[in-house]
Amino acid sequence: MLTQKIKNLLLEQNLDNLKALLREVKVEEAVQCLRQLSPHEQALLFRLLDKERALQVFESLERSEQSDLVRAMDDPDLIRLVESMDPDERVALFEELPAKVVKRVLLEISPEVRRSMSLLLGYPEGSAGRVMNPNYLALPADTPADEALQRVRESPLDPEYLQMVLVLGEGRQYLGYVMATQLLKASPDVTLRELISDEPVAVSAYDSQDTVAEMFSRRQYPLIAVVDKEGRLVGAIDAQRGLELVEERQAQRLTAFGGTIAGGGPDIDIVHSPLTRVFKARIFWLIVLTIFGVITSTFVAQQEELLSSAIVLAAFIPPIIDMGGNTGSQSATLVIRAMALGQVRLRIRDFLFILKRDFPIALAMGIAIGVLEAILAYFSKGVGGSVLFVVGLAMITVTIVGSLVGVGLPFVARRLGFDPATLSGPVITSVMDLAGVAIYFGYAYWFLRDLIEQ
Numbered sequence: 001m002l003t004q005k006i007k008n009l010l011l012e013q014n015l016d017n018l019k020a021l022l023r024e025v026k027v028e029e030a031v032q033c034l035r036q037l038s039p040h041e042q043a044l045l046f047r048l049l050d051k052e053r054a055l056q057v058f059e060s061l062e063r064s065e066q067s068d069l070v071r072a073m074d075d076p077d078l079i080r081l082v083e084s085m086d087p088d089e090r091v092a093l094f095e096e097l098p099a100k101v102v103k104r105v106l107l108e109i110s111p112e113v114r115r116s117m118s119l120l121l122g123y124p125e126g127s128a129g130r131v132m133n134p135n136y137l138a139l140p141a142d143t144p145a146d147e148a149l150q151r152v153r154e155s156p157l158d159p160e161y162l163q164m165v166l167v168l169g170e171g172r173q174y175l176g177y178v179m180a181t182q183l184l185k186a187s188p189d190v191t192l193r194e195l196i197s198d199e200p201v202a203v204s205a206y207d208s209q210d211t212v213a214e215m216f217s218r219r220q221y222p223l224i225a226v227v228d229k230e231g232r233l234v235g236a237i238d239a240q241r242g243l244e245l246v247e248e249r250q251a252q253r254l255t256a257f258g259g260t261i262a263g264g265g266p267d268i269d270i271v272h273s274p275l276t277r278v279f280k281a282r283i284f285w286l287i288v289l290t291i292f293g294v295i296t297s298t299f300v301a302q303q304e305e306l307l308s309s310a311i312v313l314a315a316f317i318p319p320i321i322d323m324g325g326n327t328g329s330q331s332a333t334l335v336i337r338a339m340a341l342g343q344v345r346l347r348i349r350d351f352l353f354i355l356k357r358d359f360p361i362a363l364a365m366g367i368a369i370g371v372l373e374a375i376l377a378y379f380s381k382g383v384g385g386s387v388l389f390v391v392g393l394a395m396i397t398v399t400i401v402g403s404l405v406g407v408g409l410p411f412v413a414r415r416l417g418f419d420p421a422t423l424s425g426p427v428i429t430s431v432m433d434l435a436g437v438a439i440y441f442g443y444a445y446w447f448l449r450d451l452i453e454q
Contacts, residue, residue, distance in 0.1 A: 129205030132235030216242035324432030331406030
C-alpha cells in the first residue's frame with residue numbers, strides 16, 4: 001500500500017507531498033519501499049529523504065544495493081528532471097547528502113559525469129562542492145604515524161594526492177591535515193591528532209569557487225578539504241583543479257577589465273557564447289564610455305576661442321588623454337593583481353604604501369613621456385616654445401594623475417563592496433579623457449593667455 005502510494009506520487013511528480021510523506025515513514029519502511037522501486041525511482045526517493053533519514057536508510061542497505069543506488073543517481077532522466085526545476089524549488093526539496101554518501105557517490109561515478117551529478121549532490125552553481133573529487137587520503141585522528149605512513153605507501157592514489165593526509169574525528173568531522181613529510185620524521189607511536197597543523201585548510205562545499213581560487217593563489221596547497229554544513233569531510237580539491245580555478249578567475253578579471261560584464265553568469269566566450277550575450281556583456285561599458293565621450297567633446301567644443309588662436313593645440317589632445325587612460329589601466333592592473341594575491345588588503349596603511357611606491361614611478365614616467373612628447377612635437381610640427389611647454393607639462397600631469405587614479409580606484413571599489421576588476425579599462429580611460437582635457441586646456445589658458453588676447 002505504501003509502495004503504491006509512493007509510486008503514484010512519483011508518477012505524478014508530486015514531490016512536495018512525497019517529501020512530506022517520507023517524513024512520517026520509518027527507516028525500515030523506506031528501505032522496503034526502496035527495494036521495490038525501479039533504479040530511477042529509487043534515486044529520486046532517496047534524494048527526497050531528509051539528511052539524517054537518508055544516512056540511516058543508506059546504512060541499512062547491502063553493499064551491492066548501495067552501489068546500485070549511487071549508480072542510479074546518474075540516470076539522465078533524473079538529472080533532466082532536477083535541471084528543469086526552479087533553483088529555489090530544488091533547494092527546498094533536496095537537502096545536501098550525508099558526508100558518507102557523498103564519499104561513495106564521488107568514488108562510484110566517473111569524473112565525466114561528476115559535473116552533471118553535482119545537482120543531485122545538493123551544491124549550488126559555482127560552489128566548491130561542484131569541483132571537489134575523491135582523490136585524497138583521510139584517516140582517523142587516532143591513527144599512529146607509522147600506520148599512516150604505511151597507508152600512504154599502500155594507497156592507489158597518485159603521489160601528488162598523497163602529500164597531505166586529511167585527519168578525521170568522529171562522524172567524519174574534519175580536524176585538519178598532516179603533511180606526508182611530517183610522518184617520515186614523527187615517532188611511530190605519535191597519533192595524527194598530535195601532528196595536525198595549526199593552519200586549517202578547508203572550505204565549505206557552499207563557498208564560491210572564487211574563494212577556492214583565492215586560497216590557491218595565496219599559497220600552493222597540495223589539497224584543500226571540502227566540508228559540509230556540519231564540518232564533515234565530503235571531498236577535496238587538488239592543486240591542478242585549484243590552479244585551473246585561478247586561471248579562470250584571472251580570465252574573468254581580464255574580461256571585466258577589458259570592458260565586459262558577466263552579470264553573474266558564465267564567462268564570455270567569443271567562439272561559443274550566443275551573440276546576444278556577447279553584445280549585452282560588451283555594450284554596458286561602451287554606453288558609459290559614450291556618455292563620458294559626449295561630456296568630453298562638449299568641453300572641447302567650448303574651447304573654440306583658444307583653439308582658433310592656436311589650432312596646433314588640437315593635434316595634441318589625443319596623445320595626452322590616451323596617456324592618462326594607459327597609465328591608469330597599468331596601475332589598476334598591478335593593484336588588482338596584488339589584491340588577488342593577498343599582498344594588499346583594504347587598509348589605509350596598504351593604500352598609502354602603494355601610493356608612496358607609485359608616485360615616484362609616475363613622476364619619472366611623466367617627465368620622460370613629457371620630454372619625449374615635446375621633442376617629437378618640435379621636430380614633427382615645428383611648434384613654438386610656449387606650446388611645447390604646455391604640451392609637456394600637461395603630459396607630465398596627466399601621466400601622474402592617471403597613475404594615481406589607477407591606484408585609488410581599486411581601493412574605492414573594495415570599500416564600496418564591488419569587485420575591483422569591474423573598474424575596467426574603458427571606465428578608467430573615460431574618466432581620464434575628461435580629466436586630461438581639463439588639465440590640458442587649464443594649462444593652455446594659463447600659459448597662452450597672450451595668444452587669446454591678440
